[in-house]
Amino acid sequence: MGSTIASRKRRNEQIAFWLFRILSFGVVAILFYILYFLVSNGIKAISWEFITQMPEDGMTKGGIYPAIIGTLYLVAGSMLFAFPIGVASAIYINEYTKDGIVKKFIKQMTNNLAGIPSIIFGLFGMALFVNQLKFGDSILAGSLTLGLLALPVVIRTTEEALKAVPDTFRQASLGLGASKWQTTSKVVIPIAFPNIITGLILSIGRVSGETAPILFTVAAYFLPKLPHSIFDQVMALPYHLYVITTSGTNVAESRPMAYGTALVLIVIVLIANLLANALRKYFGKKVKMN
Amino acid sequence: MNKLESINLNLYYSDFHALKNVSMSVKPNTVAALIGPSGCGKSTYLRTFNRMNDLIDNVKIDGSVLLDGKDIYDKAVVTDELRKQVGMVFQKPNPFPKSIYENVAYGLRVNGINNKKTLDESVEKSLRQSALWDEVKDKLKKSAFELSGGQQQRLCIARALAIEPTVLLMDEPASALDPISTSKIEELIYELKKKYTIVIVTHNMQQAGRVSDYTAFFYMGSLIEYGETKEIFTNPKNQQTQNYITGRFG
Numbered sequence: 001m002g003s004t005i006a007s008r009k010r011r012n013e014q015i016a017f018w019l020f021r022i023l024s025f026g027v028v029a030i031l032f033y034i035l036y037f038l039v040s041n042g043i044k045a046i047s048w049e050f051i052t053q054m055p056e057d058g059m060t061k062g063g064i065y066p067a068i069i070g071t072l073y074l075v076a077g078s079m080l081f082a083f084p085i086g087v088a089s090a091i092y093i094n095e096y097t098k099d100g101i102v103k104k105f106i107k108q109m110t111n112n113l114a115g116i117p118s119i120i121f122g123l124f125g126m127a128l129f130v131n132q133l134k135f136g137d138s139i140l141a142g143s144l145t146l147g148l149l150a151l152p153v154v155i156r157t158t159e160e161a162l163k164a165v166p167d168t169f170r171q172a173s174l175g176l177g178a179s180k181w182q183t184t185s186k187v188v189i190p191i192a193f194p195n196i197i198t199g200l201i202l203s204i205g206r207v208s209g210e211t212a213p214i215l216f217t218v219a220a221y222f223l224p225k226l227p228h229s230i231f232d233q234v235m236a237l238p239y240h241l242y243v244i245t246t247s248g249t250n251v252a253e254s255r256p257m258a259y260g261t262a263l264v265l266i267v268i269v270l271i272a273n274l275l276a277n278a279l280r281k282y283f284g285k286k287v288k289m290n
Numbered sequence: 291m292n293k294l295e296s297i298n299l300n301l302y303y304s305d306f307h308a309l310k311n312v313s314m315s316v317k318p319n320t321v322a323a324l325i326g327p328s329g330c331g332k333s334t335y336l337r338t339f340n341r342m343n344d345l346i347d348n349v350k351i352d353g354s355v356l357l358d359g360k361d362i363y364d365k366a367v368v369t370d371e372l373r374k375q376v377g378m379v380f381q382k383p384n385p386f387p388k389s390i391y392e393n394v395a396y397g398l399r400v401n402g403i404n405n406k407k408t409l410d411e412s413v414e415k416s417l418r419q420s421a422l423w424d425e426v427k428d429k430l431k432k433s434a435f436e437l438s439g440g441q442q443q444r445l446c447i448a449r450a451l452a453i454e455p456t457v458l459l460m461d462e463p464a465s466a467l468d469p470i471s472t473s474k475i476e477e478l479i480y481e482l483k484k485k486y487t488i489v490i491v492t493h494n495m496q497q498a499g500r501v502s503d504y505t506a507f508f509y510m511g512s513l514i515e516y517g518e519t520k521e522i523f524t525n526p527k528n529q530q531t532q533n534y535i536t537g538r539f540g
Binding site for chain 2: 098100166168169170171172173174176178179182186190
């Protein structure tokens with residue numbers, strides 16, 4: 001009797017193990033297939049001209065230079081807005097508020113913000129930044145809208161980073177007569193910094209690929225020149241991709257360029273991630289724990 | 291005059307009554323040991339002297355705690371200033387992820403002292419006092435994490451001494467250390483009491499016997515017995531104290 005139970009246990013164990021193994025390898029396989037699909041289709045479009053020239057002939061020829069620059073501006077702009085505000089809010093929530101209703105409320109609201117569909121952000125951005133504040137369709141309006149979208153990600157990851165700092169460091173610092181702000185700025189943030197950068201990585205990835213929030217706030221259908229100020233419109237990679245795939249002058253002829261655009265977008269996100277990871281490692285070494 | 295004193299001190303964590311009517315006093319330049327089983331309130335009591343319990347949400351205190359005769363829970367008291375007078379060493383060595391030098395200089399820097407000569411002098415003096423100077427004088431710029439556990443703890447003591455407190459609170463300072471490092475810390479405590487008043491929490495009865503002049507036995511939030519260490523260990527008046535000291539529970 002006992003041995004059949006044991007063998008059934010072992011068999012179930014094996015089944016579960018293989019099921020999980022297949023599923024997780026499946027996930028990896030899908031990721032690789034997407035990359036393969038993008039590279040094999042997009043690589044033909046990639047050339048020096050493609051990434052340095054203006055689009056031509058109804059966006060069926062030429063390059064995507066203005067869209068690349070536009071996306072870089074939007075990512076930088078949104079981070080300039082979301083990163084300091086997000087980090088400051090997380091510091092307030094984690095270091096300054098006591099457990100209680102206020103803390104719960106702020107956290108719940110932050111979570112709710114994260115759950116809002118991005119098209120709603122687009123609509124809100126148009127109403128507030130474009131119309132109400134009269135920024136017009138502009139880099140400023142688009143960056144602020146994207147920044148709002150990135151805020152919850154920055155707040156959440158920064159909070160986790162701060163929580164991971166052992167309380168003994170705070171106590172040691174406060175025990176030496178340091179104020180709360182000195183403790184936070186001189187001890188807690190340097191230790192949490194490598195993980196705070198993770199928030200930056202995640203939000204850059206999120207922001208650079210978003211289409212809906214820039215749709216009504218900044219993105220231009222076709223604008224073969226570079227912006228002169230933050231009040232100018234720009235082209236952007238995700239929107240450009242959407243345009244030449246669905247509503248360009250000649251969708252079929254633009255197809256290779258669409259794959260090329262997608263590949264460039266992925267590569268930009270990848271470079272941002274690698275860069276931020278390198279930064280994280282660099283700062284991580286400086287505060288290495290025992 | 292007593293250096294430290296608590297009068298009818300009660301402390302509550304939300305509904306939990308953690309300290310019950312604790313009244314005791316510590317004379318200057320003596321070592322007082324707080325002993326008792328886990329959860330008896332000895333660490334909580336220690337932390338009332340530098341108001342570390344303030345950091346925990348929902349803590350309520352009544353009664354008074356006096357430092358040099360002045361109530362440290364008075365509204366006019368700034369905790370930053372109090373903690374400069376009452377230094378603390380924690381259970382596990384917790385140096386900052388900074389250099390050895392910057393660890394010791396930290397307390398001075400946050401209190402506005404940035405003059406290099408002053409810092410240099412204070413760092414050396416503090417490291418000498420904590421008997422660490424000879425071991426680290428050639429590598430002050432190295433990370434504190436390169437030191438051994440015992441060295442880290444002496445670094446933490448130096449860090450606490452640098453701001454020139456008059457009282458030193460030690461929360462089981464040797465419990466995470468090996469026997470040799472422990473005896474170094476104990477020798478150090480013996481030296482330090484010439485300049486400082488020391489209150490130490492310990493789980494180790496022999497340690498309490500070796501380092502302290504007075505011993506307080508806590509049980510379930512109450513101070514059961516307090517007196518000269520020799521008396522407590524050889525001739526305890528209370529049955530619970532005797533049971534604990536002889537190892538019948540704890």
